[in-house]
Amino acid sequence: MVVAVDHEASGLSSSEYERKLAEFEARINRGEKIEPADWMPETYRKQLIRLIHVHANSEICGALPEGKWIPRAPTFKRKLALLAKVQDEVGHAQLLYRATETLGPTREQLVEDLISGRSKFSNVFHYPAETWADVAIIAWLIDGAAIVNQVMMSEGSYGPYARALKRICYEEAFHLKHGYEMCCVLARGTKVQRAMLQDALDRWWAPIMMFHGPSDKVSTHTELLVRWRIKLKTNDEQRQQFLRQFVPKMHDLKLKVPDPSLRFDKKSQQWLYDDPDWEEFKRVVCGGGPVTAERLEARRLAHVDGLWVREAMVAAAQNRPIPMPSPN
Amino acid sequence: MTDTQWPVYEVFHQQARGEPHMHVGSIHAPDADMALILGKEQYCRRQACVNIWVVPHEAIHATAYENDDIFIRGTDKSYRESWGYQTPKTVRATDGGTADDG
Numbered sequence: 465m466v467v468a469v470d471h472e473a474s475g476l477s478s479s480e481y482e483r484k485l486a487e488f489e490a491r492i493n494r495g496e497k498i499e500p501a502d503w504m505p506e507t508y509r510k511q512l513i514r515l516i517h518v519h520a521n522s523e524i525c526g527a528l529p530e531g532k533w534i535p536r537a538p539t540f541k542r543k544l545a546l547l548a549k550v551q552d553e554v555g556h557a558q559l560l561y562r563a564t565e566t567l568g569p570t571r572e573q574l575v576e577d578l579i580s581g582r583s584k585f586s587n588v589f590h591y592p593a594e595t596w597a598d599v600a601i602i603a604w605l606i607d608g609a610a611i612v613n614q615v616m617m618s619e620g621s622y623g624p625y626a627r628a629l630k631r632i633c634y635e636e637a638f639h640l641k642h643g644y645e646m647c648c649v650l651a652r653g654t655k656v657q658r659a660m661l662q663d664a665l666d667r668w669w670a671p672i673m674m675f676h677g678p679s680d681k682v683s684t685h686t687e688l689l690v691r692w693r694i695k696l697k698t699n700d701e702q703r704q705q706f707l708r709q710f711v712p713k714m715h716d717l718k719l720k721v722p723d724p725s726l727r728f729d730k731k732s733q734q735w736l737y738d739d740p741d742w743e744e745f746k747r748v749v750c751g752g753g754p755v756t757a758e759r760l761e762a763r764r765l766a767h768v769d770g771l772w773v774r775e776a777m778v779a780a781a782q783n784r785p786i787p788m789p790s791p792n
Numbered sequence: 793m794t795d796t797q798w799p800v801y802e803v804f805h806q807q808a809r810g811e812p813h814m815h816v817g818s819i820h821a822p823d824a825d826m827a828l829i830l831g832k833e834q835y836c837r838r839q840a841c842v843n844i845w846v847v848p849h850e851a852i853h854a855t856a857y858e859n860d861d862i863f864i865r866g867t868d869k870s871y872r873e874s875w876g877y878q879t880p881k882t883v884r885a886t887d888g889g890t891a892d893d894g
Binding site for chain 1: 797798816817818819820821822823825826833834837838857
């Protein structure tokens with residue numbers, strides 16, 4: 465079905481389309497990167513635009529719950545770290561919007577689609593960061609879950625996205641380490657600090673378990689995305705990798721994971737868990753999360769409030785005198 | 793909404809004086825001065841950087857990958873390489889006589 469749609473969009477004869485598609489898939493199988501000017505099936509382009517756009521939106525929206533805590537950071541060192549992390553996240557969004565633009569859409573369209581709610585952003589950023597421990601859990605576990613995803617995607621087939629992700633992963637390393645350090649401090653702190661950390665984990669566990677997306681059993685497109693190396697692992701494989709990496713550390717910190725059925729099954733070498741509420745996931749990513757409207761309003765305000773800066777930059781560029789050659 | 797789809801500048805950074813500038817990515821900016829500022833903010837937050845270049849995207853001319861035959865070495869070019877020459881480990885020079893450059 466996908467092939468038929470792509471064939472129609474390509475405007476090529478059947479045999480010509482088949483030949484191009486075979487050549488495209490052979491390049492991907494050889495591990496070559498696809499570049500913006502190269503021929504690609506329409507579905508490949510559309511899926512990448514959707515994916516990278518959502519990723520860019522998530523970096524922007526992910527900066528909002530953390531940004532709120534900058535003025536409330538408990539120490540100066542934490543404030544500096546949080547400022548740097550938020551700056552990184554916004555920078556990552558810029559890299560990813562640039563990568564999306566190489567596939568066709570303009571920056572205006574991409575910004576407008578987020579503000580108007582036409583495009584999505586990651587489920588986890590539709591929830592509020594209520595306490596300082598939320599900041600620690602977000603930086604450790606959500607950045608950790610994101611790194612599992614991004615390291616995988618950085619080996620993907622689309623050149624501009626893969627290159628942007630290499631940079632992003634390099635910078636994310638500090639977010640993760642800083643997040644883990646914050647969690648260690650709270651876990652080894654007073655009773656109140658420990659309780660605050662446990663409370664944050666209790667609230668964030670379900671959204672984090674949904675982070676990598678619906679189970680493979682119901683996820684559409686996965687097979688094609690894997691074949692074209694847009695994705696290298698399925699959602700469930702990524703979730704398993706996240707659990708393998710982080711559950712033992714949560715146990716080390718004596719945190720209680722709020723899923724009584726979570727256990728490692730030696731036979732299948734898999735973590736078994738209660739499926740999160742996928743109806744909630746659908747509702748949240750489609751705009752029905754607890755703070756979806758607040759996030760989009762913050763983004764809209766930033767865009768409107770920043771208009772004078774963009775206009776001033778254009779005015780400065782137009783008014784700048786052209787340097788004259790010196791008389792001698 | 794004003795259009796901010798400004799020109800694209802390709803960004804190159806240099807990690808130390810004397811090293812080559814390397815392409816790191818691209819940004820939008822209304823002019824070259826602003827591109828230098830934004831390029832620094834975007835690409836020089838971590839690794840050492842002593843200098844950046846920004847180049848308007850249109851200024852870059854590239855070969856087409858379809859024309860990859862221009863890079864194919866059709867003939868034996870081993871004469872351009874040091875391994876294209878063999879010399880004996882020890883050499884006993886002759887004491888003149890007729891030259892025969894083989």
